[in-house]
Amino acid sequence: MTFFPEMTSLEQLLEKLPAHLGHYETLCHVPLNGKTLPIYGIVLGSKVPSAPTLGLFGGVHGLERIGTQVILAYLQSLVELLGWDSSLNLLLSKVRIVSIPLLNPAGMLLQRRSNLKGVDLMRNAPTQADGAPSWFLPAGHRISSWLPWYRGKPSVGMQPEARALIKFSKKYLLPSQRVISVDVHSGFGMVDRLWFPYAKTVKPFSNLPEAFALKSLFDQTYVNHIYQFEPQSRQYLIHGDLWDYVYDLYQRRKARGGHRVFIPLALEMGSWLWVKKNPRQLLSVLGVFNPIKPHRQQRILRRHLILFDFLLRVIQSPEKWAHLSQDQRQYFRQQAMTLWYDQDE
Numbered sequence: 001m002t003f004f005p006e007m008t009s010l011e012q013l014l015e016k017l018p019a020h021l022g023h024y025e026t027l028c029h030v031p032l033n034g035k036t037l038p039i040y041g042i043v044l045g046s047k048v049p050s051a052p053t054l055g056l057f058g059g060v061h062g063l064e065r066i067g068t069q070v071i072l073a074y075l076q077s078l079v080e081l082l083g084w085d086s087s088l089n090l091l092l093s094k095v096r097i098v099s100i101p102l103l104n105p106a107g108m109l110l111q112r113r114s115n116l117k118g119v120d121l122m123r124n125a126p127t128q129a130d131g132a133p134s135w136f137l138p139a140g141h142r143i144s145s146w147l148p149w150y151r152g153k154p155s156v157g158m159q160p161e162a163r164a165l166i167k168f169s170k171k172y173l174l175p176s177q178r179v180i181s182v183d184v185h186s187g188f189g190m191v192d193r194l195w196f197p198y199a200k201t202v203k204p205f206s207n208l209p210e211a212f213a214l215k216s217l218f219d220q221t222y223v224n225h226i227y228q229f230e231p232q233s234r235q236y237l238i239h240g241d242l243w244d245y246v247y248d249l250y251q252r253r254k255a256r257g258g259h260r261v262f263i264p265l266a267l268e269m270g271s272w273l274w275v276k277k278n279p280r281q282l283l284s285v286l287g288v289f290n291p292i293k294p295h296r297q298q299r300i301l302r303r304h305l306i307l308f309d310f311l312l313r314v315i316q317s318p319e320k321w322a323h324l325s326q327d328q329r330q331y332f333r334q335q336a337m338t339l340w341y342d343q344d345e
């Protein structure tokens with residue numbers, strides 16, 4: 001069988017995209033057992049290249065099916081809303097939503113983290129972490145494709161899935177004046193974390209002031225939200241992070257028409273909590289990364305709607321977080337350095 005529930009739901013969603021507001025692209029095909037699996041990109045909303053853009057990505061790690069499910073659930077609601085909600089239609093005439101809900105279909109079908117070749121796609125970009133200890137395999141390694149977190153051979157270049165993500169990002173994220181993206185993962189820790197760059201270094205990324213302002217705005221607007229917002233490097237460093245790579249590409253582009261902001265977030269859903277509530281999940285390989293009981297799965301599919309809704313609103317309203325004066329940037333940067341980097345500037 002080539003198809004599986006997430007691919008079926010994704011293809012059903014593609015059929016429902018409102019033609020006047022969106023389209024999908026088949027970014028590449030991944031060969032598997034004599035057949036091929038498609039990787040789809042979805043584009044909704046404004047066709048102006050510089051329009052503010054929200055990116056939603058999932059299924060980078062094949063075992064983490066819940067990430068793809070969370071994005072599909074949100075996009076399904078969005079497509080329904082577009083059928084009757086005039087305010088959302090108005091919003092999407094100004095902003096763009098782009099998504100690759102399932103980047104690693106072969107991994108998902110085969111129930112493995114890596115792609116078919118054993119490469120961990122989130123370790124596959126040509127970026128090198130400074131200071132990651134070589135014994136720490138989760139940072140990414142080149143020992144063997146039989147071990148998790150394998151980076152792939154540099155001589156081969158990036159894997160087709162990773163190249164598809166980069167190409168899609170170049171087309172829809174890099175030209176945008178303002179981008180927030182969310183790449184949904186699961187499997188680390190007890191709480192839901194929102195990580196921003198870098199993963200390769202403990203040095204702060206250029207949009208640190210904007211990231212801090214965004215976090216503050218989220219804290220003020222949704223006082224009971226559940227997320228721990230922090231730089232990925234606060235937990236561990238990794239080689240080859242695709243979002244580090246895309247972020248640096250974005251930064252290298254000369255700013256056209258004002259200040260450009262890109263905050264690539266990774267939503268790392270704390271799956272250890274699901275395991276704690278239902279320890280039998282540890283007996284299955286999918287159970288470590290996904291909620292197994294139906295009521296818990298439904299709860300997770302609802303849980304992140306507030307976040308996506310906030311990001312969609314905030315991408316169109318930059319005053320409090322993206323259009324900052326030099327003084328504000330300096331102030332937020334100082335706050336961020338104290339909070340996340342344990343230092344006063």
Ligand SMILES: [Zn+2]
Nearest residue numbers: 061064185186
């Ligand atoms: Zn993951």
